[in-house]
Amino acid sequence: MSDCPAIRVRHLWHNFGGPPVLRDVSFDINQGEIFGFIGPNGAGKTTTIRILATLLEPAAGRVEIDGMDVTMAPEEVRRIIGYMADHAGIYERISVREYLEFFADAYRIPALSVVEAVLELTDITSLQDQLVATLSKGQKQRLQVARILLHDPKVLILDEPASDLDPRARIEIRDLLGELQSLGKTIILSSHILSELADVCTSVGIIERGQIVVAGPIDSIAAQLAHRQSTDPHAHAAGGGPAPNYNARVIQVRLLGDAAQAAAQLQGGPGITGVRTTAHGLDITYVGDETAVANIVGHLVHRGFGVTGVQQAHSDLERIFLQATGNNGGPS
Numbered sequence: 001m002s003d004c005p006a007i008r009v010r011h012l013w014h015n016f017g018g019p020p021v022l023r024d025v026s027f028d029i030n031q032g033e034i035f036g037f038i039g040p041n042g043a044g045k046t047t048t049i050r051i052l053a054t055l056l057e058p059a060a061g062r063v064e065i066d067g068m069d070v071t072m073a074p075e076e077v078r079r080i081i082g083y084m085a086d087h088a089g090i091y092e093r094i095s096v097r098e099y100l101e102f103f104a105d106a107y108r109i110p111a112l113s114v115v116e117a118v119l120e121l122t123d124i125t126s127l128q129d130q131l132v133a134t135l136s137k138g139q140k141q142r143l144q145v146a147r148i149l150l151h152d153p154k155v156l157i158l159d160e161p162a163s164d165l166d167p168r169a170r171i172e173i174r175d176l177l178g179e180l181q182s183l184g185k186t187i188i189l190s191s192h193i194l195s196e197l198a199d200v201c202t203s204v205g206i207i208e209r210g211q212i213v214v215a216g217p218i219d220s221i222a223a224q225l226a227h228r229q230s231t232d233p234h235a236h237a238a239g240g241g242p243a244p245n246y247n248a249r250v251i252q253v254r255l256l257g258d259a260a261q262a263a264a265q266l267q268g269g270p271g272i273t274g275v276r277t278t279a280h281g282l283d284i285t286y287v288g289d290e291t292a293v294a295n296i297v298g299h300l301v302h303r304g305f306g307v308t309g310v311q312q313a314h315s316d317l318e319r320i321f322l323q324a325t326g327n328n329g330g331p332s
């Protein structure tokens, strides 16, 4: 079975009685990948993930995990997946060790050595006698990961594992995911914040308004997009919108003042192909050289916005994300 993709998603549609919230979602995740499932709030990440985790039946389409259909064989699928919900509740008034022993018992995992092993792997052995209620958010998150590892699943499905964590706890989760990958696990994790994931993912799927914009291994997406651009200058991203320009570059600008107003000042300016507001300011996609950057900063300062930082977006993942979605973020 190991030559089939770990996860194969084909033509998923779903609605909750109203308009479709998933529209023909398809992607593959190869064995051993860490797949970042990225999209804004309400894009359809949790809906897709709940279908993968056998908790929701799609209106149409199919999902196979390690070659098994999630709708036809949910019991078998559950044995090989570990699922962590977003904002999952957690029993608080027992110790860390009791918590894990409780779930080991529920999963009929006899050996206490398994509990020792997951405590060790998630680096919470020293916390085993503490009450769950006394753990930090990051420690609780690692405990949740420990819980879903008890039955040694091949595939981990994590909905927003890094949200609400401080930067240090996020790095610890990232390191843990890397370690799990080196043990041969396949991991899908969702986020609406790209930078949470940028340096741990080996492949990525970007979803917007229920549709996949782009999906695949990071290096092949970059090549695929560049090829699409060079062979068909009128190529459009899935979901419509203007054709992204893959020769464009992206700068991240931190600024004082209203980012949406600053974005409105820049939209349509010379060389600017996209402006997106972020927590700290703007992500600006542009075509040009250093002079173009100086002009953008000059324009903002001239309009009364204090610019406190400018940096190029470097990672391939950031570039793909911003260029694939760059025209959808700001006011127009």
Ligand SMILES: Nc1ncnc2c1ncn2[C@@H]1O[C@H](COP(=O)(O)OP(=O)(O)OP(=O)(O)O)[C@@H](O)[C@H]1O
Binding pocket: 016, 021, 039, 040, 041, 042, 043, 044, 045, 046, 047, 048, 192
């Ligand atoms: N149980 C439900 N009943 C009705 N509509 C729902 C339900 N669950 C989700 N939706 C709608 O489906 C769409 C997709 O929601 P979903 O939770 O999958 O998004 P998401 O990408 O996980 O967002 P977030 O980043 O906020 O977690 C949204 O428009 C949401 O309002």
Ligand SMILES: [Mg+2]
Binding pocket: 045, 046, 047, 086, 159
């Ligand atoms: Mg969600």
